[in-house]
Amino acid sequence: MKKKINYVANYLPWLDAVAILAWGILLLKYYFSRQLGLLIHPNYFWLAIVTGILLLFLGGLKIAQLIGTKSKIVSQSSGQHVSLFPPGWGSSLLLGTAILGLTIAPSVLKSDTALKRGITESLPLTRVQPQAFRGDSKPEERSIIDWIRTLNAYPEPDAYIGEPAKVKGFVIHSPRLPNNYLLVARFVITCCAVDAYPVGLPVKLLNESQTDFPPDTWIEVEGEMISETLPETKNQDETINKRQVIIAASSVTPIKTPANPYHY
Amino acid sequence: MNQLYNAFTLFFSLLVEAMPFLLLGVLLSSALLSLMDERQLIAKLPRNPILGAIIGSCIGFAFPVCECGNVPVARRLILQGVPTSLAVGFLLAAPTINPIVIWSTSVAFPDRPEIVLLRILFSLAIAIIIGSIFSVQKDPRPLLQSMLARRLNTFISRPSPRVTQEKGKEPLPALLQSGTFLLSGEGSPIAMTETLARTPVQQQVLPNKLVQFLENIALELRELGGMLVLGSAIAAGIQVFVPRELILSLGQGTMGSILAMMVLAALVSICSTVDSFFVLSFASTFTTGSLLAFLVFGPIIDIKSVGLMLSIFRPRIIFYFFALAAQLTFIFALGYSYFG
Numbered sequence: 001m002k003k004k005i006n007y008v009a010n011y012l013p014w015l016d017a018v019a020i021l022a023w024g025i026l027l028l029k030y031y032f033s034r035q036l037g038l039l040i041h042p043n044y045f046w047l048a049i050v051t052g053i054l055l056l057f058l059g060g061l062k063i064a065q066l067i068g069t070k071s072k073i074v075s076q077s078s079g080q081h082v083s084l085f086p087p088g089w090g091s092s093l094l095l096g097t098a099i100l101g102l103t104i105a106p107s108v109l110k111s112d113t114a115l116k117r118g119i120t121e122s123l124p125l126t127r128v129q130p131q132a133f134r135g136d137s138k139p140e141e142r143s144i145i146d147w148i149r150t151l152n153a154y155p156e157p158d159a160y161i162g163e164p165a166k167v168k169g170f171v172i173h174s175p176r177l178p179n180n181y182l183l184v185a186r187f188v189i190t191c192c193a194v195d196a197y198p199v200g201l202p203v204k205l206l207n208e209s210q211t212d213f214p215p216d217t218w219i220e221v222e223g224e225m226i227s228e229t230l231p232e233t234k235n236q237d238e239t240i241n242k243r244q245v246i247i248a249a250s251s252v253t254p255i256k257t258p259a260n261p262y263h264y
Numbered sequence: 265m266n267q268l269y270n271a272f273t274l275f276f277s278l279l280v281e282a283m284p285f286l287l288l289g290v291l292l293s294s295a296l297l298s299l300m301d302e303r304q305l306i307a308k309l310p311r312n313p314i315l316g317a318i319i320g321s322c323i324g325f326a327f328p329v330c331e332c333g334n335v336p337v338a339r340r341l342i343l344q345g346v347p348t349s350l351a352v353g354f355l356l357a358a359p360t361i362n363p364i365v366i367w368s369t370s371v372a373f374p375d376r377p378e379i380v381l382l383r384i385l386f387s388l389a390i391a392i393i394i395g396s397i398f399s400v401q402k403d404p405r406p407l408l409q410s411m412l413a414r415r416l417n418t419f420i421s422r423p424s425p426r427v428t429q430e431k432g433k434e435p436l437p438a439l440l441q442s443g444t445f446l447l448s449g450e451g452s453p454i455a456m457t458e459t460l461a462r463t464p465v466q467q468q469v470l471p472n473k474l475v476q477f478l479e480n481i482a483l484e485l486r487e488l489g490g491m492l493v494l495g496s497a498i499a500a501g502i503q504v505f506v507p508r509e510l511i512l513s514l515g516q517g518t519m520g521s522i523l524a525m526m527v528l529a530a531l532v533s534i535c536s537t538v539d540s541f542f543v544l545s546f547a548s549t550f551t552t553g554s555l556l557a558f559l560v561f562g563p564i565i566d567i568k569s570v571g572l573m574l575s576i577f578r579p580r581i582i583f584y585f586f587a588l589a590a591q592l593t594f595i596f597a598l599g600y601s602y603f604g
Contacts, residue, residue, distance in 0.1 A: 191544055
């Protein structure tokens with residue numbers, strides 16, 4: 001029995017070191033495999049990278065120390081902390097999640113999440129407000145988020161009638177929309193994927209129907225802005241008819257999922 | 265299956281965003297533990313109770329620890345005889361009023377500065393109010409858990425020889441006193457009283473400090489990291505698996521949303537350096553007042569910190585903390601919802 005305790009006590013510091021190392025590797029792996037953009041806003045990439053390097057360094061230091069002190073059991077810290085987990089649990093949790101993260105790649109958020117979170121055509125009040133009214137930008141160069149920001153600053157649908165539009169996004173089938181309409185949407189991230197919120201514009205298809213473009217297909221829509229009265233898609237229980245800006249599509253082409261699927 | 269995959273992605277998104285702040289907090293608190301001389305700081309602290317509560321609430325800036333690190337520090341503060349109001353103020357405010365937490369909150373809410381500001385103000389106000397209330401009790405011993413109270417008794421009844429030593433008088437030779445002593449080769453014998461506890465760190469040599477520094481980093485990373493993993497899993501799970509209608513119906517009522525978030529804060533026990541990322545997943549569905557309630561109440565008291573506080577205070581005192589903090593948080597958050 002005593003032997004077993006000694007064995008566990010000897011083995012626990014190694015578990016700590018390996019867990020720290022694994023997290024360092026995971027953070028750097030996310031960066032080098034370009035998956036970091038699926039998880040957090042690019043503004044905070046450097047935080048994750050620095051942390052990855054630091055963790056590798058600390059894990060290495062810890063291992064060096066363990067090798068140096070081989071048979072001696074390193075004394076645990078002098079009662080500064082009251083333990084929250086049974087011995088080994090915290091590190092096992094960390095190591096386990098790191099291994100999961102290393103084996104399974106993060107996913108791109110899809111239309112089901114968008115429908116669940118509610119697609120907005122206007123930015124929620126609390127979100128990033130337009131820094132300036134970009135009236136001078138060419139309409140056909142606006143991305144979905146540019147359109148939404150513009151609409152947010154000046155919401156009158158009639159003001160945009162006839163403007164050319166060319167946007168990329170993924171397809172959402174909204175249950176409120178008739179068969180020849182779909183939503184072209186993008187997720188916007190302010191901090192990390194947790195706060196990703198979808199913004200989208202309704203598209204009126206020319207000859208095709210919804211079924212030609214299954215949900216989550218990435219498409220490029222070219223067309224012209226019109227205004228029409230459509231059932232509002234945002235609210236769950238009640239349908240409000242609302243006049244809004246719609247892209248009357250002249251062409252819809254499926255495209256590859258962009259390397260950077262989110263807007264910031 | 266798809267839902268599970270989404271939850272998985274959100275889970276890692278939370279972890280990757282939070283890990284840097286966790287590591288920074290752990291590094292700083294470990295560095296403090298091995299490098300800083302608390303006694304010098306304590307010698308400069310004021311004795312006035314209200315001022316003490318205010319200063320105590322602000323020392324978090326010097327001790328950037330989250331709610332797992334603040335309990336041991338508060339415990340040491342009390343053992344070293346600082347006024348109760350100051351220790352209580354520190355205990356309640358330090359997890360929020362510190363640079364790392366303020367930074368991580370502003371990272372999570374880059375476009376809502378009012379959340380950052382009000383989180384600081386409300387937490388400060390609550391810590392100062394509760395600190396002042398406890399300042400009425402001058403002698404901390406009745407508040408303390410019995411073992412700690414006994415330790416403090418030894419301090420008060422038998423102060424260290426250095427303090428009793430009067431000018432001009434020969435100090436009583438150590439070996440003529442009763443008690444246990446450490447005989448060292450050079451210098452005088454060291455009494456094995458609790459006074460040893462007052463001088464924990466600074467006599468150590470540097471390599472030892474480095475070892476202690478590393479030890480503490482590993483310790484805090486596994487404890488807080490484990491908690492972070494559990495908390496993130498809960499947040500991602502709630503976001504993906506709980507029907508949106510339920511969350512919306514909970515989150516839209518003014519009072520209901522505040523209460524729901526306070527219960528969640530008490531249950532989830534996520535570290536204050538990273539809790540703003542957790543609450544981010546509710547940002548679009550819950551009222552701002554309720555988000556504030558989470559951010560203010562969580563660091564003050566939750567299941568985990570109650571466990572830790574039991575190592576300092578009697579259960580009744582912790583219940584008082586809990587009741588006072590809960591009511592104050594609720595009033596502040598409600599006030600913000602109506603007048604903000």
